[in-house]
Amino acid sequence: MILDSLHLLFFKNYDEASLQFSPHINCFVGENGSGKTNLLDAIHYLSLTKSAFSAADAQCIKQDADFFLVKGKFLGPNNQAELIQCSLRQGQKKVLTHDKQPYERLADHIGRFPVVLISPYDxxxxxxxxxxxxxxxxxxxxxxxxxxxxxxxxxxxxxxxxxxxxxxxxxxxxxxxxxxxxxxxxxxxxxxxxxxxxxxxxxxxxxxxxxxxxxxxxxxxxxxxxxxxxxxxxxxxxxxxxxxxxxxxxxxxxxxxxxxxxxxxxxxxxxxxxxxxxxxxSFAIALKLAQFEVMAERKQHKPLLLLDDIFDRLDERRITRLLQLVANHTFGQIFLTDTHLDRTDRVLAGLSDQIARFRVEQGTVAAV
Structure with a gap:
């Protein structure tokens, strides 16, 4: 299961954004505070129906807007498309749809598109x-x-x-x-x-x-x-x-x-x-790697892996171990954030020929 595309409206610091992803490695590069982590959070919404970082859903509505929308297209093993959309209007209940059909209960979605997030807050x-x-x-x-x-x-x-x-x-x-x-x-x-x-x-x-x-x-x-x-x-x-x-x-x-x-x-x-x-x-990362392995085994497909700001926050030894796992194709589709494009290219050199790069600048994102 891979996330093929993502579309945002009035989500956090984005007015609108549309992205087409690589099935392997996707890099969001930009200055701190530009909105890189918000893209990971949007993916988290598609999987777990909630933010990984904000306590209240209403905090994810862009300032001066009255709703947000996050929409993603997932592709299964036979390239069968599944459309997931999560939206919230001020003062109303959050709505989640699967192929345009609303869920009666958000809990029914949990586990369909598993995700693992590794972040500085672990x-x-x-x-x-x-x-x-x-x-x-x-x-x-x-x-x-x-x-x-x-x-x-x-x-x-x-x-x-x-x-x-x-x-x-x-x-x-x-x-x-x-x-x-x-x-x-x-x-x-x-x-x-x-x-x-x-x-x-x-x-x-x-x-x-x-x-x-x-x-x-x-x-x-x-x-x-x-x-x-x-x-x-x-x-x-x-x-x-x-x-x-x-x-x-x-x-x-x-x-x-x-x-x-x-x-x-x-x-x-x-x-x-x-x-x-x-x-x-090391303890926290080992928890997340174990989580990934157990999920992949039980679900019979690899979860999405979100890596937030690891190059700035982890030392070389821990980064090397993560990249070894990437090189061994332990992980499936990966989304990562970094502040320096040249560093990202250097670190990922030779690991994959399927790398998509996106430049993030104050609420705008574009393929590099």
């Missing part, structure tokens, strides 16, 4: 809190397993209902255990199954990740992931009952898979607290 997965790590793995597993995504949506909906009920109890100085029990009876099986699926995923993911770290870092450190959850070996229903008074006092649910964490370890120590910046970068 170490946030390590440095920030547990929510960042849960979001990363939830997104990864959801692209692979639609059943997991459905379960996650169900659990999140029930959790919001339960938290709203706890808040209502506090505001009204009342308590209805029967109503709470009805929600818990639905929350418990969903939460237990989420935990099981997360555990099962890591069994196959961790060895792939460890291999990529070893190849990338060329070091002897032993890395791993430790899944921290309250549920394995415990009765979720009993945990909810045991924490009932605490939940009522805090007006939120304090136990369950929404509190899980993934602890990143190097030689048995926390990567967040003890690893160097270089080791953290």
């Amino acid at each position: 170490t946030d997965i390590i440095r920030q809190g547990s929510e960042e790590r849960r979001k990363y793995f939830d997104s990864l597993i959801s692209q692979l397993d639609h059943g997991y995504l459905e379960l996650l949506i169900q659990y999140s909906f029930l959790l919001r209902q339960r938290n709203a009920l706890l808040k209502q109890f506090a505001e009204r100085h009342s308590f209805d255990r029967d109503y709470l029990q009805v929600l818990d009876e639905q929350l418990v099986p969903a939460g237990q199954r989420l935990t099981e699926l997360r555990e099962q995923f890591l069994v196959s993911f961790i060895p792939v990740f460890q291999r990529h770290y070893t190849e990338l870092a060329e070091s002897r450190e032993q890395v791993s992931l430790d899944y921290k959850s309250q549920l394995p070996g415990a009765d979720f229903a009993a945990l909810l009952r045991a924490n009932e008074r605490k939940d009522l006092a805090l007006q939120r649910t304090t136990v369950g898979p929404h509190k899980d964490d993934y602890v990143f370890l190097m030689d048995g120590l926390s990567v967040k607290h003890y690893a160097s910046q270089g080791q953290q970068k």
Whole structure:
């Protein structure tokens, strides 16, 4: 599956842009702040229906415009075209269409066109809190397993209902255990199954990740992931009952898979607290390379690979490893950003005869 073309209207700093892509390597070159990363983000929208960088969809509408549109044409193995369009008008719901037919639910699109993004912000997965790590793995597993995504949506909906009920109890100085029990009876099986699926995923993911770290870092450190959850070996229903008074006092649910964490370890120590910046970068990139490999294997086709600003942010050793993978045709279609065209040409020389180059200048983009 490749992205053949992209068309934008009033997306971030672009009034309009139309691009035709190479099936292998595509380079967006321009000064910082010119809009290179916004093009990667538009591709991210086509795959995951949301921005990789903006918290709210409305932030992606160009200033003084009242809507944005991102449209892409994907080509399958037999050159069969599939048109994906994502649009948002101020004050309205986001609309996603597949061959001009709107999705009833955006979730039904997730996983159809898998994507992996490697960016300077990847170490946030390590440095920030547990929510960042849960979001990363939830997104990864959801692209692979639609059943997991459905379960996650169900659990999140029930959790919001339960938290709203706890808040209502506090505001009204009342308590209805029967109503709470009805929600818990639905929350418990969903939460237990989420935990099981997360555990099962890591069994196959961790060895792939460890291999990529070893190849990338060329070091002897032993890395791993430790899944921290309250549920394995415990009765979720009993945990909810045991924490009932605490939940009522805090007006939120304090136990369950929404509190899980993934602890990143190097030689048995926390990567967040003890690893160097270089080791953290290698750890984060190894996660993304493992993600790519697992997705390619499970989906039977290679995800789109988005590389944002890697030449400015990574050292020569890590860039060399990525380019070795490019040269070995490990990756399929690649989209990358850089600030210097001559550097891009030098680094990619000999890697492919299918390279498309685009010059980006303050919201305009043109083939070079």
